[in-house]
Amino acid sequence: MFKELDPILHSQLRLAVMSLLIGVKEAEFTFIREKTNSTAGNLSVQVQKLKDVGYIEVSKQFKDNYPLTTCKITKKGIDAFDDYVKALQQYLQAGK
Amino acid sequence: MEEEKQLTEVESLRIITEMIQKTKKEFYESGIAAILWGSVVGFCGIYGYLAFTFNWPFKREVWYLTFFAIIPQIIIVIKERKPRKVKQYIDGVGAAWIAFAVTMVGMAVYNTAIPFTVAQNFKAEHLELLLHNTQANTTENIAPFIPNFSSVYLLIYAFPTLVTGIGRRFKPMLYGAVICYLCFIVSCFTANTIDLLLQSIAAISCWLIPGIILSNRYRKAKATHN
Numbered sequence: 001m002f003k004e005l006d007p008i009l010h011s012q013l014r015l016a017v018m019s020l021l022i023g024v025k026e027a028e029f030t031f032i033r034e035k036t037n038s039t040a041g042n043l044s045v046q047v048q049k050l051k052d053v054g055y056i057e058v059s060k061q062f063k064d065n066y067p068l069t070t071c072k073i074t075k076k077g078i079d080a081f082d083d084y085v086k087a088l089q090q091y092l093q094a095g096k
Numbered sequence: 097m098e099e100e101k102q103l104t105e106v107e108s109l110r111i112i113t114e115m116i117q118k119t120k121k122e123f124y125e126s127g128i129a130a131i132l133w134g135s136v137v138g139f140c141g142i143y144g145y146l147a148f149t150f151n152w153p154f155k156r157e158v159w160y161l162t163f164f165a166i167i168p169q170i171i172i173v174i175k176e177r178k179p180r181k182v183k184q185y186i187d188g189v190g191a192a193w194i195a196f197a198v199t200m201v202g203m204a205v206y207n208t209a210i211p212f213t214v215a216q217n218f219k220a221e222h223l224e225l226l227l228h229n230t231q232a233n234t235t236e237n238i239a240p241f242i243p244n245f246s247s248v249y250l251l252i253y254a255f256p257t258l259v260t261g262i263g264r265r266f267k268p269m270l271y272g273a274v275i276c277y278l279c280f281i282v283s284c285f286t287a288n289t290i291d292l293l294l295q296s297i298a299a300i301s302c303w304l305i306p307g308i309i310l311s312n313r314y315r316k317a318k319a320t321h322n
Contacts, residue, residue, distance in 0.1 A: 005105075005108075016111050024183060028182065036115075
């Protein structure tokens, strides 16, 4: 029986964001935007969705009078990512 | 990157791999700190050896350079951290270098305090340390000292270098650590002046050479990244 892939993570941009955040302590919004080649508007929407389900934490501060948004993966996010990768492995092994 | 495109499993795997690789590129070590410490300790060891051999000045004082090297080290840390838009976890390798820095400060304190404390203890017990020359049949009063201290330093140099070599699968540091351990073994049987030379060899092989290799890699990675 295949485990269903988490619909929140099974989306191009959200998966990219989570894959970036999984290996780091925290990352600035601009860093994520650069690495994912996404637009600020689209990324904001997807970051908000990840935040709403509790997969990431978003903090907004000011640095040198400029707004600074940083994102950090949560424990729930790490577990969800882990489950997603395991489910993905199942699908890929079955396809061999 | 478009959002609501339907993903296949293979595409998902490709995204995960690609993003993890992109993050990895952010954390290439510049090697500057390794070059700094490899050069400073390497120079102090060689100079110390030559100064003792040819009776040059600043035989021991040359090691104060290592204290001054802390200033550029702090600047390097601040400079490398500033432009990064992403923060890394401190892993085992990073923790080993933090422990190394603390240990080196502790060693400096130990090196300074112990001879003084031993002298005080001797004084309290009405004892003194004498050095007797059997050939000249002379005896002189000497201050307590820690014998063959360079060997202990060599062991401490090797530790975080070996952790980095294994943890990062970075062969130049692995070989450097092996050379350092060999220098330690040799130092247990050699005179103090030779130990200085061994310390220099260890610093060059543990840090300077791997640092130069890291620096070249960093420049290449940055060139392909930009």
